[in-house]
Amino acid sequence: MSMQRATATMDADVLIVGTGAGGATTAAILAEAGLDVLLVEEGDWVEQGAVVPFSLDQMDRQYRSGGVTVALGMPSIAYTEGCCAGGGTEVNSGLYWRPPGELLARWREQFDISDFDPDDLLAIADEVEADISVSTVPGGHTSPSEVLRRGADALGWRNGEIPRWMKYPPSKLASEPRSAVGERQSMTRTYLPRAMKAGARLALRCRVDRLVTNAGSARSAVTTLGDGSRGEITFRDVFVCGGAIQSPALLQRSGIRGHIGRTLAVHPTVKLAARFADALNVPDDVPVHQVKEFAPHLSFGGSASNPGLVALALLDQWATFKHAITQWRNISVYYAAITSEGRGRVRSLPGLKDPLVTYGLTHRDRELLRSGLGRLALLMLEAGATDVYPSFKGAPVVRNRRDLATMQGAFTAARASVMTVHLCSTVPMGEIEGKCGADSFGRVHGCRNIYVNDASLLPTAPGVNPQASVMAVAIRNARRFLDAGGCRG
Amino acid sequence: MQWLMRPVPALPIIGSFADRLLLADLPDLPPSDRRLAVDFVAHRVDNLPSFTRFGVMVLGFVFRGLLAVPGGFGVAKVLVKLPLPLVAEYPRLIRSLAFAYVWETWPNTTATGAKVAATA
Numbered sequence: 001m002s003m004q005r006a007t008a009t010m011d012a013d014v015l016i017v018g019t020g021a022g023g024a025t026t027a028a029i030l031a032e033a034g035l036d037v038l039l040v041e042e043g044d045w046v047e048q049g050a051v052v053p054f055s056l057d058q059m060d061r062q063y064r065s066g067g068v069t070v071a072l073g074m075p076s077i078a079y080t081e082g083c084c085a086g087g088g089t090e091v092n093s094g095l096y097w098r099p100p101g102e103l104l105a106r107w108r109e110q111f112d113i114s115d116f117d118p119d120d121l122l123a124i125a126d127e128v129e130a131d132i133s134v135s136t137v138p139g140g141h142t143s144p145s146e147v148l149r150r151g152a153d154a155l156g157w158r159n160g161e162i163p164r165w166m167k168y169p170p171s172k173l174a175s176e177p178r179s180a181v182g183e184r185q186s187m188t189r190t191y192l193p194r195a196m197k198a199g200a201r202l203a204l205r206c207r208v209d210r211l212v213t214n215a216g217s218a219r220s221a222v223t224t225l226g227d228g229s230r231g232e233i234t235f236r237d238v239f240v241c242g243g244a245i246q247s248p249a250l251l252q253r254s255g256i257r258g259h260i261g262r263t264l265a266v267h268p269t270v271k272l273a274a275r276f277a278d279a280l281n282v283p284d285d286v287p288v289h290q291v292k293e294f295a296p297h298l299s300f301g302g303s304a305s306n307p308g309l310v311a312l313a314l315l316d317q318w319a320t321f322k323h324a325i326t327q328w329r330n331i332s333v334y335y336a337a338i339t340s341e342g343r344g345r346v347r348s349l350p351g352l353k354d355p356l357v358t359y360g361l362t363h364r365d366r367e368l369l370r371s372g373l374g375r376l377a378l379l380m381l382e383a384g385a386t387d388v389y390p391s392f393k394g395a396p397v398v399r400n401r402r403d404l405a406t407m408q409g410a411f412t413a414a415r416a417s418v419m420t421v422h423l424c425s426t427v428p429m430g431e432i433e434g435k436c437g438a439d440s441f442g443r444v445h446g447c448r449n450i451y452v453n454d455a456s457l458l459p460t461a462p463g464v465n466p467q468a469s470v471m472a473v474a475i476r477n478a479r480r481f482l483d484a485g486g487c488r489g
Numbered sequence: 490m491q492w493l494m495r496p497v498p499a500l501p502i503i504g505s506f507a508d509r510l511l512l513a514d515l516p517d518l519p520p521s522d523r524r525l526a527v528d529f530v531a532h533r534v535d536n537l538p539s540f541t542r543f544g545v546m547v548l549g550f551v552f553r554g555l556l557a558v559p560g561g562f563g564v565a566k567v568l569v570k571l572p573l574p575l576v577a578e579y580p581r582l583i584r585s586l587a588f589a590y591v592w593e594t595w596p597n598t599t600a601t602g603a604k605v606a607a608t609a
Contacts, residue, residue, distance in 0.1 A: 056529075056590065056593055064538075065536050065537055065538050066533050066536045068536070068537055068541075068582075069538055069541075070541060072541075072575075076578060306593060307592040307593060307596040308590065308591075308592045308593030308594075309589065310592065311588040311589060311592040312588060315581075315585060315588055318514065318584075322600035323600050325592065325598075325599075325600050326597075326599055326600065326605070328592070349540070352539040353538075354538035354540065355538075355540075356540045
């Protein structure tokens with residue numbers, strides 16, 4: 001593998017900024033076609049197993065700003081971004097949802113995306129699923145996962161196990177048949193080694209501050225290296241794959257405006273902690289079941305629930321919830337996620353290293369969050385929860401159906417801890433320049449050799465985990481780049 | 490504005506308020522552990538994105554000033570309960586970081602911050 005220390009001057013045919021689901025797949029496709037590819041990553045390479053999943057240590061080493069990032073608004077929405085080799089694929093839940101065909105067709109129509117055949121995308125999804133070993137858990141499910149299944153079954157709500165990009169070594173399954181024994185097939189295990197085997201170079205701890213542009217073309221990038229020194233990378237083409245926050249921010253810092261960073265879309269979520277008679281907490285894994293009865297508008301699933309995160313779930317109403325913390329082994333945290341009609345913005349401000357991110361929920365979003373939390377609490381009661389602790393200020397403990405009405409009456413989104421992990425749509429793809437930042441294949445409108453190839457391109461939030469959509473679109477665009485004679489044009 | 494972004498460490502600005510807040514929430518947390526939690530919070534604030542850090546540091550200055558006057562902490566507690574955007578976010582950020590640290594580091598901590606022996 002060709003991992004190299006970033007140096008003051010570097011060059012390549014193709015520079016790829018970012019190593020997550022978009023950047024790693026792009027690098028593999030282009031390097032295997034024989035192009036000279038340089039990947040740069042702001043974070044470090046962290047081997048799997050070097051950090052405990054969902055721990056503060058992981059947040060320090062693999063998340064941007066230690067995992068403390070927020071889109072300002074009423075309420076503000078906490079979000080996280082991976083900042084390491086492999087990006088978000090190293091730190092997310094690993095749950096896989098292929099893009100719904102009808103959604104792809106809707107994107108094509110509403111954003112006028114050329115040659116965007118859902119069948120082609122789904123064929124690429126087939127490849128991806130083989131490459132990253134998408135599979136269900138061969139052994140039993142964890143107790144927090146069974147809670148979702150049990151509660152949904154009792155209510156007659158549609159639910160199921162979501163496959164993950166995991167390999168399950170038989171030797172481990174024999175001794176511990178739980179989902180936690182899986183080995184995550186993230187980008188550092190799959191597409192990044194593949195890209196480097198084909199000759200791509202990877203430079204770590206290298207931040208691209210801006211692209212130097214002239215009349216719609218970029219020929220070099222100004223960088224800051226891990227030791228704080230400045231550097232420069234020259235290239236013929238550049239793919240910006242830093243994710244839905246960093247990609248538009250980099251374009252804006254480079255003087256590229258257009259429809260960039262104006263339509264941030266997320267899946268806002270609200271949470272609750274549910275307490276059961278028996279111990280069930282699994283600190284280092286998340287449930288694989290999700291409830292999709294009300295999808296795509298509303299979905300339920302399970303969150304990471306180590307003791308620190310249980311304390312966080314109880315924090316908003318600590319005065320009355322705090323005594324539950326000593327029972328954290330009997331508690332697991334769950335979420336209700338919505339597809340939002342609100343939109344956010346990413347703005348690079350002069351003199352500031354990081355962009356300002358804002359997001360506004362609509363009235364419909366707030367009502368959906370309220371009803372979602374109520375239904376999730378009902379599901380928990382049906383699953384056998386003795387106490388349900390909703391995460392908002394002024395929340396009551398919910399122990400029966402009568403308490404549900406009280407809870408929903410007390411809920412306002414402004415009092416809730418709203419968060420999200422799915423960020424997209426800040427450089428939407430399509431031919432309508434008034435609503436799209438990039439063309440049908442990711443080339444930034446008005447630019448000759450600057451491409452975006454990550455979650456920023458998805459025209460809207462897909463209502464499911466977006467990684468599969470990101471990977472399919474990125475592979476499609478990389479192949480199109482080659483077909484169009486990329487780097488030789 | 491730039492001088493609030495990076496060079497000024499957060500600990501001297503937010504440390505005293507964070508310490509008082511934790512003392513009120515978790516009175517039985519040993520002082521040495523509380524100090525570790527406050528250090529952790531300050532470290533995280535040091536690494537916040539620029540704009541957020543600016544806001545937190547401004548609020549930190551205001552609250553530090555309040556603590557310097559008699560009865561200031563009581564005023565601060567009232568202030569954070571008012572429906573003022575961002576002002577209420579400041580103590581919430583501190584408590585979130587501190588609580589996550591305390592219970593991840595010492596899972597057998599009680600609701601008041603006391604340590605209990607781990608049970609098998």
